Amino acid sequence: MDVQTVDKILDKFPDTTGNLIAILHEVQNHFNYLPEAELRYIAKKIDIPITQIYSIVHFYNRFTLSPKGKHEISICLGTACHVKGAGKILDELKEKLEINPGDTTEDMNFSLEVVRCIGACSLAPAVVIDEDTYGDLTPKKLTKTLSKYK
C-alpha cells in the first residue's frame, strides 16, 4: 500500500470529511482506480466508516474499484446515437476489443463503458476516448481511430 501518496493527498484537504469525494477523485487519478487497501486506510485515518465510503464509490459511475485500462472509451447509447446506429459501433467495439462494457482489455490498454448522451448529438453516433470526442462514426472509421491508441 502506498501510504505516502495517500497521506499527501489527505494533507491537501483541511476538512477531510467534507471533501471525501474530492479525495477519492485524487486517489483514483493517481492509482487509476480505487484500491481496497488505500480505501480502508483512508476510512481509518479520517474516521469515516468504510461502508459509507464503499457506498459512495458504488454510487458514482466515475469511481471504479478495479484497475482501468490506459485509455477509457465511452460509447454513447443516447437517443440520437442509438437512432444513428450506435448499436453497430458497440458491437464492433466488443468484437475488436473482446470485452463487454464495464470491462478492461487483457493488455490493460482499453476500458469500455456505455454512457447516455454526451451532449454531442449532432455528431451522432459518438464515442469519447479519454478526453477526445469522435463523431459520425462508422465501424470502419472506428477501427482507424482505435489504431491511434496503441
Place this chain on the structure above:
Amino acid sequence: MAEMINLTINGKKVQAPRGKTVLEAATDADIYIPTLCYHPALEPEGTCRLCIVEVSGSLRKGIRVSCIQEVKEGLVVETETEEINKHRRLLLELFLGRSPDSPYLIDLAARHGVTSSRFLTGESNDCVLCGRCVRVCRDEIGAYALCFVNRGPDRKVTTDFERLSEYCIGCGSCAQVCPTGAIQVQDRGNERKISTWGQVFAKFKLERCDHCGTPFAPAKYLELINKKAYQPKGLELVDYICPECFKNRDRASEKRKASALRSSVVKWSVPR
C-alpha cells in the same frame, strides 16, 4: 409538556404534541396508514412513499409523506382518497415486481387490492430496499456494517467489499427490523451466521450462558451492551445470562444475589 397541536385526520379531530409526525398522530388515533420503510425505533427517512396522505387546511393542498410530515395546527389530512389509493397501488405493484415471493409484501399488497404486478422481472428478492437494516446498524448500533451498493435495479444491501464483515457485532438488529425477513440470523451450535442477498455476511462464535451453558450471544455484542448500557452507569458486566435463564429468575436468583452483593454488578440478559 409539549404544546398540543390540533388537526383533523379522516374527519376525526386529533391532538398531537408539536414535533410529532402525521403518521404518529394517526397511529395514536388508531388510524391506519400503510408503511414500509418506517420503523418506530428509527429516524424516518421517507423513502418508500407508501405512507403518503393528502393534506389541506394549513398546508397547501397536496400529497405529503406522512412519516416525515410534522403535525401542524389546523392541518386537514385524508389517508385514503382515490388519488392516494391509486398511487399506493402502483407503488405496491412496483414493490411486488421485485419481491413477488415475499409473504409480507403479498399480504400488504393484497390488503390494498393488489394481487399481481405488471413489473415482474423473472427475478425475485425479498429485500424491498427499505433501508431499515442499514439505518439500525448505522444510527442505533453504530456498527456501520451494512450499506447499499449500486443504483437502480442493481441496488442491494451488503457489507464493505461484499465480504464477511469485521464491523458486524452479530446483534441481529438488522434482521429484527427487516419487514420482509430478507435478513436471516441462524444459530447452530455455538455458531451464528447472518445472511442476506444469498450471502453470509457475518459469522460469530456464541458465548455460553454462565448458568445453563447454552451458547447464546457473540462476544462483540456483549461488549457493546457493556459499553452502552452498563459502563455509563459505572457498572461492569461480569457474567452472562441467556434469555431463558433470565426468564427463570428464581433459579438464578441466589447466585445472582450473591454476585450482585459482591460486586454490585447488574445481571442482564440479551434479547434475541
